[in-house]
Amino acid sequence: MAEPGEFSLPAAERQIIQAAIAPPSRLGSTLAALLATLAFSTPALAAEPSPCPPDWEAQICELKSVVEILKKDHLTEIDVPAFLDETIRLGVKTLPYAGFLNAAEQQERVKKDERARNGAPGIGIIFETLADGLHIIDVVPDAPAAQAGIRNGDVVVAMDGNSMAGINNADIAKYAGGDVGTPLKLTLLRGAKQQRLEFTLLRAIIKQRPASAKRLPGDILYTRMSSFPEPAIGDYIDTVQAARKDGAPVKAVILDLRLNGGGALNASIGIIGLFTGRNKTAMVTLQRDDKIQHRISTNWPDYDLPVLKGQDPLAPLESDDWWRSVPLIVLIDGQSASAAEATAAALKDLGRARLLGTPTYGKGMAQTGVGTRDGTYLGWTYARNLRPNGCPMEGYGVVPDWIVGPRKDADMEGVLLLYREVDIPRAPYANKPNPDPFADVRKERQHWRDRRASAKPDPLKSALPQKEFGSAKDWQLQQALNALAGRPVQTASVNPLFMPAQPACIKLDQ
Numbered sequence: 001m002a003e004p005g006e007f008s009l010p011a012a013e014r015q016i017i018q019a020a021i022a023p024p025s026r027l028g029s030t031l032a033a034l035l036a037t038l039a040f041s042t043p044a045l046a047a048e049p050s051p052c053p054p055d056w057e058a059q060i061c062e063l064k065s066v067v068e069i070l071k072k073d074h075l076t077e078i079d080v081p082a083f084l085d086e087t088i089r090l091g092v093k094t095l096p097y098a099g100f101l102n103a104a105e106q107q108e109r110v111k112k113d114e115r116a117r118n119g120a121p122g123i124g125i126i127f128e129t130l131a132d133g134l135h136i137i138d139v140v141p142d143a144p145a146a147q148a149g150i151r152n153g154d155v156v157v158a159m160d161g162n163s164m165a166g167i168n169n170a171d172i173a174k175y176a177g178g179d180v181g182t183p184l185k186l187t188l189l190r191g192a193k194q195q196r197l198e199f200t201l202l203r204a205i206i207k208q209r210p211a212s213a214k215r216l217p218g219d220i221l222y223t224r225m226s227s228f229p230e231p232a233i234g235d236y237i238d239t240v241q242a243a244r245k246d247g248a249p250v251k252a253v254i255l256d257l258r259l260n261g262g263g264a265l266n267a268s269i270g271i272i273g274l275f276t277g278r279n280k281t282a283m284v285t286l287q288r289d290d291k292i293q294h295r296i297s298t299n300w301p302d303y304d305l306p307v308l309k310g311q312d313p314l315a316p317l318e319s320d321d322w323w324r325s326v327p328l329i330v331l332i333d334g335q336s337a338s339a340a341e342a343t344a345a346a347l348k349d350l351g352r353a354r355l356l357g358t359p360t361y362g363k364g365m366a367q368t369g370v371g372t373r374d375g376t377y378l379g380w381t382y383a384r385n386l387r388p389n390g391c392p393m394e395g396y397g398v399v400p401d402w403i404v405g406p407r408k409d410a411d412m413e414g415v416l417l418l419y420r421e422v423d424i425p426r427a428p429y430a431n432k433p434n435p436d437p438f439a440d441v442r443k444e445r446q447h448w449r450d451r452r453a454s455a456k457p458d459p460l461k462s463a464l465p466q467k468e469f470g471s472a473k474d475w476q477l478q479q480a481l482n483a484l485a486g487r488p489v490q491t492a493s494v495n496p497l498f499m500p501a502q503p504a505c506i507k508l509d510q
Helices: 011-021 025-041 058-073 080-092 103-118 144-148 169-176 232-245 265-276 339-349 412-416 439-455 475-485
Strands: 099-101 120-122 125-130 133-139 155-159 183-190 195-202 204-206 211-216 220-225 252-256 281-287 292-297 328-332 354-357 365-371 377-386
Touching: 058 080, 080 099, 099 103, 103 120, 103 377, 144 195, 155 169, 211 232, 220 232, 220 475, 232 265, 252 475, 265 281, 265 339, 281 339, 328 339, 328 475, 339 354, 354 475, 412 439
Parallel strands: 220 252, 252 328, 328 354
Antiparallel strands: 099 377, 120 204, 125 133, 133 155, 155 183, 183 195, 211 220, 281 292, 281 377, 365 377
16 A cells, blocks of 8 residues: 555645745735836737647646746756656645656666565565664565564664664665675564564565465464555465365454555455455446446456466366355454455455454555656556445445454554544645545544543554454454354444544446
């Protein structure tokens, strides 16, 4: 998933820009007087023809005029291509999940995608960057970090002696990058006692392996998807099939999509089809002012991806009814976004699974992109995603059947007020008919956050994400096991004020 607000222009920057183009009042009055004098002392002149083609927006012509003035009169010679790239970038990133890359950035993006598909040197940790260091939220199975005993919840405070406190992502890549076989020294803090540990790991080729699985007592198979990269379908199938062969028949499956920020939408469609079978509506997209409906089904090739090379990974499993009949529970939380929440929603709406956890992030939009003639790249949001039942996810997310907090004593008010899609403001010009549909909800949620801040709540009780994935300390997992065993599920008590509103659903075209 893209980071929330990644392409939004901060309000402070907008204010600076507005101030920069507003003339001082005294200068404005002087110019007005001068223009008035000229109006009476010179004959009227015929309007000059516009130098811009008739199909140009007036503001494009204005930009051209600005550039010409700067080229002629600016104190120093300016880099016009870089200036225009940055102008486009600032405008595009104010739109939801949109972005502009110049030619060099696009080339690096292509290389990064290739490395993601084919593997790149690394140690195999997934982390979130916080003020005190890199908080590990997942460890790639069989990678150097996992083999050395590094765990979820460990905090990387230094790499090769360089502090990770307050570091930005660009610098992390600089320190973490290196060739296969070269060492990387990590300094970690572990547990409540902040035990200091040091590891020296040798970098290896790390390929995206988003799926993991392990057997739990009672022949329950716990499976986890950390993201939805292009290889996700095949990786999940291989992981589950290997676990099925290793022991007695599997009686039920738990699919963990917590902290899964999404990825390739087609990969999620393949997982939906894996569990539901053919000819099902996995999703409907609304395009261009919500007037164009497009049905996405669980049939091939609706989940085709370049990495699959034209081969349907579900075809060999059509005769294996286990996939479509095994009891299934899906775990979700406020960090389940985009393709992850679409997967959960479809499995629920199609009657294939029940959901347990907390409401999802609520992204509910799909992105696409195109390379331009000069090698730049433009990405933008092209569709709103609807669940198979016709309900939108944008701003609402997916509400589970069982609302269970990340811990037994979780502060659910704090959990539900953590930032989600509904909290991201929209540029007022991004949607002329409905500029900001969640403005009132956003204001109310911030009001409750401010009230909580003054009360100084315990951050440990509301902190997400759950880091004890798949262990006996995983409270949500334990409740899923209760549900599968027919035991009572200990759900959380929640204030309806903090829950997502009921969305306005539509009737889908047949």
